[in-house]
Amino acid sequence: MNNNNVNMGYVIFLSLVAALGGFLFGYDTAVVSGTNQQVAKLFGLDEMQLGWYVGCALVGSIGGVSVAGILGDMFGRKRTMLFSAILFSLSAIGCAVSTDFTMLIVSRIFVGVGIGIVSIISPLYISEVAVAKYRGSLVSLYQFGVTVGMVGAYLVNHLLLNLAESGMATITDPASVSLFEKVFYTESWRGMLGMCAVPSVIFFIVIFFIPESPRWLILKRRDDSAQHILQRIYGSIQEAVSQLESTRQMVISEDSSKSGQWAYLFKPAIFKMVLIGSAIAILGQFMGVNAVLYYGPTIFEQSGLSGGDSLFYQVLVGLVNMITTIIALFIIDKVGRKKLVYWGVSGMILALLLIAFYFHNGEAMGISSIFLLVSFMFYIFCCAISICAVVFVLLSEMFPIRVRGLAMSIAGFSLWIGTYLIGQLTPWMLKNLTPEGTFLLFAAMCIPYMFIMWKLIPETTGRSLEEIEKMISE
Structure with a gap:
């Protein structure tokens, strides 16, 4: 392949549009961290009900990821992303105007379905339009979108909390507040x-400016349309024809099996x-990252911080997550997938042990909460890089084109099962296992993840999707 002719500006544009799905994913999974205590107080929730408030979106995500591959294979990657954008918009509006806890839960389930869909289709789309040399970095744009969405959620939470505190002083009659005052002041x-309605609408609009995945078009025997898109990506008709023929031969080879x-x-x-992909997807959730992202402010408050300070600490954690993901964008195709995991997970284990140590003995030793913040930031750095x-890079490239959407849905289903369990059980674990025991458990779960990555997953860096498929199918 002649990478000098590749229209990288166009490829990056396509990838950024799909990565907006990651932004919505990140915002809607992280925004609950700033709403937990308000919602629990307003509706009188106990620990399990609070876990359900956080976990209900994850139930929706499980449903979304279950059908994402089927929808993507049947209707195309583009139209499936459009559908998810509609779900995000409806959910945001529904949450803002919820009249009771049931309506809030239903709205959060809707957003969960959207999250589940984009968690499969957005990285899949990027993987199928990317060139092999830069595929890792381009698919990582999706994860970058997730981290930007998380930081956006933390900042919005922090700013709206401050706005609410100042706005409450202007309310003279709490019984007759306007909808605006209710949304931004009394129930921020x-x-x-x-x-989230704002970026959701933007996502819906910009999707109309990108083409369908050329590999999906080839799978559906729409070679002329696929060649036109490939020619725009690779900059020459010869390279477009070569890429088309390579993918078409792989499809023909898969069809020759005459199996469903x-x-x-x-x-x-x-x-x-598929089993390996599912294993790394679910194990990754039990290594603690989503417990930190969902319940960070609650954990910080348990260390003695005020609500405002804990939200500010969470903003700092989110910024580290975003900045580290930028670093990962530039090194993932140079260092390799497996080596990043070896170094990063080793650092995660160390950070989790330090966090457990702080909750075990930190207060008695007079250790500042800054130690906890630094440990959290180090953990997020190691995790993000x-x-x-x-994970999304590997899942988007390790399955054959004929079953790529379906296989990613199965692996994604495992990921969201793990995410739901963490979202539902973290309040219970923090109370019954204590924060110390909870973070020791997360550290222990890093060990089998490292073993699977070492023994069972091949290095895919620098290989085309068709080369990876041949390697795995042998």
Whole structure:
């Protein structure tokens, strides 16, 4: 391949549009961290009900990820992303105007379905329009979008909390507040959740400016349309024809088995990779990252910080997550997927042990909460530069095109099962296992993840999707 002719500006544009789905993912998963205490107080929630408030979106995500691959394979990557944008918009509005806890839960389930869909389709789309040399960095733009969305959520939470505190002074009759005052002053959690409507509408609009995935078009025998898009990506008709022919031959080879999609998925070599992908997806959730992102302010408050300071600390954690993801964008295709995981997960184990030590003995030793903040930031740095950057890249490139959407949905289903369990159980674990025991458990779960990455997953850096498929199918 002649990379000098590649229209990288166009490829980056396509990737950034799809990565907006990651932004919405990040915002809607992180925004609940600033609303937990307000919602719990307003509706009188106990620990399990609070876990349900956080976890209900994850239930929706499980549903979304279950159908994402089927929708993406049936209707195309582009139209499936459009559908998710509609779900995000409806959910944001529904949360802002919820009249009771049930309506709030239903709205959060809607956003969960959207999150589940984009968690599969956005990185899949980027992977299928990217060139092999830069695929890791381009797919990591999705994870970068997730981290930017998280920082955006933390900042919105922090700013709206301050706005609410100042705005409350202007309210003379709490019984007759306007909708604006209710959303941004007296019940600012509504504004925190509702602000997602803005990027959701933007996402919906810009999707109309990108083409369908050329590899999906080839799979659907629409070669002329695929060649036109490939020619714009690779800058020459010769390279476009070469890429088209390579993908078409792989599709023909898969079709020669004359087996259905599910039967092909259960071929030993393919099914093995599905199990491995599912294993790293679910284990990654039990290493603690989402517990930190969902319940960070609550954890910081347990260390003695005020609500405002804990939200500010969470903003700092989110900024580290975003900045580290930028670093990962530039090194993932140079260092390699596996080496990043080895170094990053080793650092995560150390950070988790330091956090457990702080909760075990920090107060008695007079250790400042700054120690906890630094430990959290080090943990997020190690996590963002390794498993967070690598997992969606690997899942988007380790399955054959014929079952790529379906296989990613299965692996994604495992990921969201793990995420739901962490979201639901973290309040219980913090109370019954104590913060110390909770973070020791997260550290222990890093060990099997490292073993699987070492023994069972091949290095895919620098290989085309078709080369990876041949390597895995052998």
